[in-house]
Amino acid sequence: MSIEAGLLRKVPGVDRVLAASTTLIDTFGRDAVTHAVRTTLDDLRHAIRSGSTAEVPSIDALGTRVAALLSAADQRSLRAVYNLTGTILHTNLGRAVLPRAISERIDDILYSPANVEFDIAEGGRGERDDHLESLICELTGAEGATVVNNNAAALLLVLNTLAHDREVPVSRGELVEIGGSFRIPEVMARAGCQIAEIGTTNRTHAKDYRGAISDRTALLLKVHPSNYEIAGFTKSVSDVEVADIAREHNLPFVNDLGSGSLVDLKRWGLPHETTVAEAIEAGANLVTFSGDKLLGGPQAGFIVGDRALVAAVRANPMKRALRVDKITIAILAEVLRLYRNPDQLAQTLPTLRHLTRATSEIEALANTLAERIGARLPGVTVRAASCTSQIGSGSLPVDLLPSHALELIPEREGEAHLQRVRQHLLQLPRPIIGRIQSGTLVLDLRTVDDPEGLLANILADPSP
Numbered sequence: 001m002s003i004e005a006g007l008l009r010k011v012p013g014v015d016r017v018l019a020a021s022t023t024l025i026d027t028f029g030r031d032a033v034t035h036a037v038r039t040t041l042d043d044l045r046h047a048i049r050s051g052s053t054a055e056v057p058s059i060d061a062l063g064t065r066v067a068a069l070l071s072a073a074d075q076r077s078l079r080a081v082y083n084l085t086g087t088i089l090h091t092n093l094g095r096a097v098l099p100r101a102i103s104e105r106i107d108d109i110l111y112s113p114a115n116v117e118f119d120i121a122e123g124g125r126g127e128r129d130d131h132l133e134s135l136i137c138e139l140t141g142a143e144g145a146t147v148v149n150n151n152a153a154a155l156l157l158v159l160n161t162l163a164h165d166r167e168v169p170v171s172r173g174e175l176v177e178i179g180g181s182f183r184i185p186e187v188m189a190r191a192g193c194q195i196a197e198i199g200t201t202n203r204t205h206a207k208d209y210r211g212a213i214s215d216r217t218a219l220l221l222k223v224h225p226s227n228y229e230i231a232g233f234t235k236s237v238s239d240v241e242v243a244d245i246a247r248e249h250n251l252p253f254v255n256d257l258g259s260g261s262l263v264d265l266k267r268w269g270l271p272h273e274t275t276v277a278e279a280i281e282a283g284a285n286l287v288t289f290s291g292d293k294l295l296g297g298p299q300a301g302f303i304v305g306d307r308a309l310v311a312a313v314r315a316n317p318m319k320r321a322l323r324v325d326k327i328t329i330a331i332l333a334e335v336l337r338l339y340r341n342p343d344q345l346a347q348t349l350p351t352l353r354h355l356t357r358a359t360s361e362i363e364a365l366a367n368t369l370a371e372r373i374g375a376r377l378p379g380v381t382v383r384a385a386s387c388t389s390q391i392g393s394g395s396l397p398v399d400l401l402p403s404h405a406l407e408l409i410p411e412r413e414g415e416a417h418l419q420r421v422r423q424h425l426l427q428l429p430r431p432i433i434g435r436i437q438s439g440t441l442v443l444d445l446r447t448v449d450d451p452e453g454l455l456a457n458i459l460a461d462p463s464p
Helices: 003-010 014-019 022-028 030-050 059-073 107-111 133-140 151-162 184-190 206-212 239-248 276-281 307-314 318-322 326-338 342-348 350-356 359-374 415-426 451-458
Strands: 144-148 167-171 194-198 220-223 253-258 286-290 301-305 380-392 395-410 435-437 440-444
Touching: 003 030, 014 030, 014 059, 022 030, 022 059, 030 059, 107 326, 133 144, 133 276, 133 301, 133 326, 144 151, 144 307, 144 318, 144 326, 151 184, 151 253, 151 286, 151 301, 151 307, 151 318, 167 184, 167 206, 167 220, 184 194, 194 206, 206 239, 220 239, 239 253, 253 276, 276 286, 276 301, 286 307, 301 307, 326 342, 342 350, 359 380, 359 395, 359 451, 380 440, 395 415, 415 440
Parallel strands: 167 194, 220 253, 253 286
Antiparallel strands: 144 301, 286 301, 380 395, 395 440, 435 440
């Protein structure tokens, strides 16, 4: 008998390994464990036939392999990470961080039936927007409000409702593309309306709007430029001017505001961003904006403004396909309630806390962490350094905030060594995501809320 044949005869059967795997079966289920055992034994037989192994592991050792296989398969793809990129509202990392305190308030909603579309006072069917509309109107000055699953959906729904098979004049400087290849022209086409491009990329005048209006015009639209800014020889038409032109021609004026700021950021020494209330006051009949940008809530798209226009949007059959669920409603309600106390907002809303965090506080944290981490990462120099953060997600795209970071510099130069350091951080129990800049890995500390947890995580052994 050959050595190979002898080893293959020693490979235990599936039943023997399963009999020693009762704990795994309790955790993962018999079907999953059986599949993992068969895969493990097949891999072992392949290794024997290829000559890459000269022994058959014990039942316990095989059980360890099965457990590792099951754990890897059970690893969640969606995981909490540390956002140390320097972009506070990072689209790829979920944008706004929600206030941890609201979890207690929505606990009953998560685990119980809720009156999502049931009017308790009347004892009959209700409207899910009723849970949010009065609160939104209170904070924005709007007459009516409805909510869908994101701002792209909000704009799509508004255009499909008010401008289907008709024209919408839009400045060429506002036909933007943002992350994920989201393009205004394509959204408008999907909504069933036609663009009447006006002006040029850098200059649009009031006469351009007036000249584009015809009997096919459905509404006038302004779009927030989002993630870029045109500087130099420029001209744009203010919201007030567009509102006046729309009123002259008895047309609705829709302002796609995007960022969703409900308060004037200048109150905290930040650059001004047009608030929803200001957009309505300037004459917009409808304003659309995001819930997970400067508002600091979950992903959602708001449509606020004239009561009759909101009612028309709500009656569109597409609204059902774009509506939000009870969890989003519950979270939005709690986040919006925080705005009733603006004096405490910088403490209660993580997005605003991260935007307003004192530079001196971040610098002190950088110095402390650099000293404590430096000796524990072999082959890497760790130093504190100044840097700049950005708000992100198309909000105030050219405005930067002074911050401080840890710079991780491999002792051996080269992109390969830098990528090893980056991969090490990505394999930690809670992955750390920074940015590579000028041959260093930069970890901006502006958004760190639990420095001790971050420190323990960095010093932990990487996950298998």
